Amino acid sequence: MSSAALQSALPGESSEIHPEVPALVERCRRGDTKAFERIFHLHQGRIYALCLRMTADPDKAETLTQDAFLRGWRKLDSYRGEGSFGGWMRRVAVSTVLDFSRQEARQRKLFRPYEDSDPHAHAVGDAESRIDLERAVASLPAGARQAFVLHDVEGFRHREIAEMTGLAVGTIKAQLHRARKLLMDRLGDPEGRRNHETR
Amino acid sequence: MKHDKAKDLLQDYLDGELAAAEAEDLRRHLDQCRACAIEFERLENLVRRAGELPAEIEPGQDLWQGIEERLAKGDADLPAETRRSPRPVWKRPFTLAAAAALVLAVLAADRFLGDPRIFDGSNPNETQVGSLDFLAAGTMQTLEAEVRAADPGVEAMMAAEDDERAEGAGPILENLQIVNRAIDEARRAWKANPQDSHLARMLISAYQAKLALQSQVSRIAERS
Numbered sequence: 001m002s003s004a005a006l007q008s009a010l011p012g013e014s015s016e017i018h019p020e021v022p023a024l025v026e027r028c029r030r031g032d033t034k035a036f037e038r039i040f041h042l043h044q045g046r047i048y049a050l051c052l053r054m055t056a057d058p059d060k061a062e063t064l065t066q067d068a069f070l071r072g073w074r075k076l077d078s079y080r081g082e083g084s085f086g087g088w089m090r091r092v093a094v095s096t097v098l099d100f101s102r103q104e105a106r107q108r109k110l111f112r113p114y115e116d117s118d119p120h121a122h123a124v125g126d127a128e129s130r131i132d133l134e135r136a137v138a139s140l141p142a143g144a145r146q147a148f149v150l151h152d153v154e155g156f157r158h159r160e161i162a163e164m165t166g167l168a169v170g171t172i173k174a175q176l177h178r179a180r181k182l183l184m185d186r187l188g189d190p191e192g193r194r195n196h197e198t199r
Numbered sequence: 200m201k202h203d204k205a206k207d208l209l210q211d212y213l214d215g216e217l218a219a220a221e222a223e224d225l226r227r228h229l230d231q232c233r234a235c236a237i238e239f240e241r242l243e244n245l246v247r248r249a250g251e252l253p254a255e256i257e258p259g260q261d262l263w264q265g266i267e268e269r270l271a272k273g274d275a276d277l278p279a280e281t282r283r284s285p286r287p288v289w290k291r292p293f294t295l296a297a298a299a300a301l302v303l304a305v306l307a308a309d310r311f312l313g314d315p316r317i318f319d320g321s322n323p324n325e326t327q328v329g330s331l332d333f334l335a336a337g338t339m340q341t342l343e344a345e346v347r348a349a350d351p352g353v354e355a356m357m358a359a360e361d362d363e364r365a366e367g368a369g370p371i372l373e374n375l376q377i378v379n380r381a382i383d384e385a386r387r388a389w390k391a392n393p394q395d396s397h398l399a400r401m402l403i404s405a406y407q408a409k410l411a412l413q414s415q416v417s418r419i420a421e422r423s
Contacts, residue, residue, distance in 0.1 A: 033270055040263055045255030052256055059418070062258050066265050073270070133248055152249035158214070177210045184241050 018042050021085045028076055040069055043086055047093045053149040054097045056138035064100055068093035094150065094164050101142060136186045140179050147175035148183070200224040202232060209239050213246065346409055368419050375412045381405045 021042065027035035047068055052061035072079075072092045079088045137145060137153075150156045150164075151172075158176075162169045200208075205228040211217050212225050229236050385402040392398060 033267070036270075037263055037267070040266065044262060045257050048258045048262075049254060049256040053252075058259065059415070062260065062262055065258065066262050066269070069266055070269060129248070130252060133252065137249075148249070152246050153252055155250075158216075173211075173214075173216075180210060180242060180245055183245055187245070 018086075022081065025076065025079065025081070025085060028073070036069075036073055039085070043089055044069075046086060047089060050090060050093050050149070050154060051097055053134075053137060053153060054094070054146050055101075056140075056145060060100070064093070064097050067100075068096040071096055090154065091164065094154075094156075098146075098165055101146070105142075132187060133183075136183050137179075139186065140182055143175045144179035144182065147172055148179035151176050152180075200228045202228070202235065205229075205232065205235050206238065209235065209242060213239070213242050343406070346406060346413065368416060371412055371415050371419070375409065375416070378405055378409045378412060382409065 021039065024035045024039050028039065044065060048061055048065045051064040051068065052058060055061050055064065068089070072089055075092065079085065137148060140148065146165075147161065150161045151158065156164070158169050158172050161172045165172065205225055208217060208221070208225055212222055217225065229239060382402065382405045385398060385405050389398040389402055
């Protein structure tokens with residue numbers, strides 16, 4: 001697949017377009033929490049998935065999903081309707097998770113990473129290979145995991161990730177490349193090898 | 200293009216980061232080098248699979264209720280990072296005064312902890328009263344009391360068989376055991392070297408870590 005094709009197939013963009021959202025946002029601006037509840041339910045799966053993959057921890061992801069929506073509510077005035085609300089909300093969530101990660105890194109140096117936990121245990125029933133990939137992503141070091149999730153899963157560009165994280169583009173690329181190499185090592189990728197062997 | 204250079208550029212090529220001439224060189228190399236072609240296909244396959252992961256995952260519980268409660272309380276105006284899970288020690292009800300004392304004790308340790316002691320539950324002596332030793336000892340006592348108060352529920356979960364424990368508790372309990380050992384070691388070391396303010400800090404940090412883990416265990420127990 002070419003790079004252009006990859007970029008044009010950014011995951012989930014179409015699901016962010018809900019015709020009722022602009023009117024709901026206007027009601028939210030007037031303090032209508034029922035409208036905000038509707039917005040929450042339209043977007044919570046997307047935001048929770050992002051938080052879960054970035055943190056690899058279901059408990060944190062749930063709290064951060066709530067925090068992200070509350071931050072969104074608080075900052076609604078900064079959404080000017082120029083892009084999709086879902087896209088704006090995803091940036092708010094990324095910012096929320098990154099703030100948490102920075103704080104956590106300062107406070108919890110004693111802790112081991114929860115390598116044995118299974119953040120995707122509740123997703124039983126999906127394809128085995130997807131679960132393998134989710135688990136492998138969850139096992140990545142935090143910086144590499146966040147770069148991979150934001151670029152290859154969420155579809156943000158290097159420059160956008162650099163702006164959100166405050167890191168240099170070169171640092172983001174290095175983290176992303178490291179993540180991909182680790183994932184290929186951990187997954188083995190028999191499918192890719194098989195394709196070549198049968199050529 | 201040399202093999203090593205081509206291998207280094209594969210990810211940039213995949214991401215469309217190469218200039219046209221360099222990309223053409225790499226394409227030619229891929230036509231000739233089986234190892235790089237395989238590596239590139241593995242990369243493509245990984246990125247394709249990542250893009251195919253489901254965009255949405257439903258959380259295990261209804262999260263709206265918590266948001267609604269916080270909106271009703273006006274908590275949406277609080278900075279998000281002050282309402283973390285696990286909840287920071289200073290947000291716990293064990294007193295803001297203890298947190299403030301802890302900060303003061305740590306900040307002042309280098310200058311004022313001339314004779315810091317592990318506070319073993321007895322009342323502060325005359326030497327300690329009126330000095331920052333007492334502040335440090337009081338802080339330690341408060342932390343120890345807080346840890347003890349939370350211990351019964353945690354101990355019960357630690358004593359339970361693996362299959363009886365709440366989901367997700369295992370790794371946290373393992374970390375608790377590590378922190379318990381750290382506390383024991385820090386206590387022994389500080390008792391042996393009461394002049395060492397770094398050991399005092401280490402012990403305070405270990406207690407903070409234990410409190411945070413106990414909070415996590417409590418939250419899991421509440422949900423189960």
